[in-house]
Amino acid sequence: MKVYVNGKLLDKRDAKVSVFDHGYLYGDGVFEGIRAYNKLVFKLKEHIDRLYESAHSIMLDVPLAKSKMQEAIIKTIQANKLKDAYIRVVLSRGEGDLGLDPRKCKGRQTLVIIADKISLYPKEVYQKGMKIVTVPTMRNLCEAVNPQIKSLNYLNNILAKIEAINSGYQEGLMLDHLGYVAECTGENIFVVKNGQLYTPPQCMGTLRGITRDTVIDIAKKLKIPANEHVLTRHEFYISDESFLTGTAAELMPVVEVDGRKIGTGKPGKITQKIMEEFKKITKKEGVRYELG
Ligand code: PXG
Numbered sequence: 001m002k003v004y005v006n007g008k009l010l011d012k013r014d015a016k017v018s019v020f021d022h023g024y025l026y027g028d029g030v031f032e033g034i035r036a037y038n039k040l041v042f043k044l045k046e047h048i049d050r051l052y053e054s055a056h057s058i059m060l061d062v063p064l065a066k067s068k069m070q071e072a073i074i075k076t077i078q079a080n081k082l083k084d085a086y087i088r089v090v091l092s093r094g095e096g097d098l099g100l101d102p103r104k105c106k107g108r109q110t111l112v113i114i115a116d117k118i119s120l121y122p123k124e125v126y127q128k129g130m131k132i133v134t135v136p137t138m139r140n141l142c143e144a145v146n147p148q149i150k151s152l153n154y155l156n157n158i159l160a161k162i163e164a165i166n167s168g169y170q171e172g173l174m175l176d177h178l179g180y181v182a183e184c185t186g187e188n189i190f191v192v193k194n195g196q197l198y199t200p201p202q203c204m205g206t207l208r209g210i211t212r213d214t215v216i217d218i219a220k221k222l223k224i225p226a227n228e229h230v231l232t233r234h235e236f237y238i239s240d241e242s243f244l245t246g247t248a249a250e251l252m253p254v255v256e257v258d259g260r261k262i263g264t265g266k267p268g269k270i271t272q273k274i275m276e277e278f279k280k281i282t283k284k285e286g287v288r289y290e291l292g
Helices: 022-026 044-057 066-079 123-128 155-166 210-221 233-237 269-284
Strands: 002-005 008-011 029-037 085-092 110-116 130-134 171-175 181-184 188-193 196-199 226-228 241-246 250-257
Touching (some): 066 085, 066 110, 123 250, 233 250
Parallel strands (some): 130 171
Antiparallel strands (some): 002 008, 188 196
């Protein structure tokens, strides 16, 4: 495997970052997770735009222009000869000293791009649907660390993941500070009620997921009304269908929440329709690359 580190494609064993890197010491940095399907990088522009927005928000300069970032991502996929890939772009503040002060990193950001494969859950879970549980750790406040920033500091989500796993579940439902449904640890949430889609609005403790936006577009195309609306747990419990969306997890039906069956307890019809359409779109849309 070849890993991109600051402009060079290195063997995996040589791809190393300093222990003084503030990404390591403090989680001071941002990242993106991107997928390529059949030599097409899905929503590459959207992912690059979000990376630059996250960086801008934490006052981290990206050392490359967006066009060069796109080239670097594609070069990394090609170097690994991957037709299908999961790409992780990680940009950190870089090497500093043992204090928080980011100025000590002197603008020497660390940019790493990894192109690999990932499958978060077994196929069977996608077919049968997932059971999830509400976890005690609430989503970060927008005015603390805004969930819109895809920062390297994922402890909020990791704590929630640990709680879900400790309760015997694979995924945890996170609420915002007001007790409204926010999202899961690495996925946005949708419910279906009376033929309409509902997902929590941005900045109710949710990341504006690119898969989430894709699903809203798909719904429009399929003439299924899609609403951004605050959701209580009660509304989740009485929904007809539910599913999660994320680049890594893709689309995942949810069939039970906190011991309450959702709808029939099986992946719903609208969920399946949207999953099929998502599959179609990923096969034909994206930035194409060649493999030698
Ligand atoms: N919410 C959060 C908190 C996320 O981290 C999503 C929603 C979905 O966004 P996209 O744009 O991908 O549709 C994410 C992204 C993992 C993992 O291992 C998940 C993400 C990122 C990195 C790792 O589950 N999810």
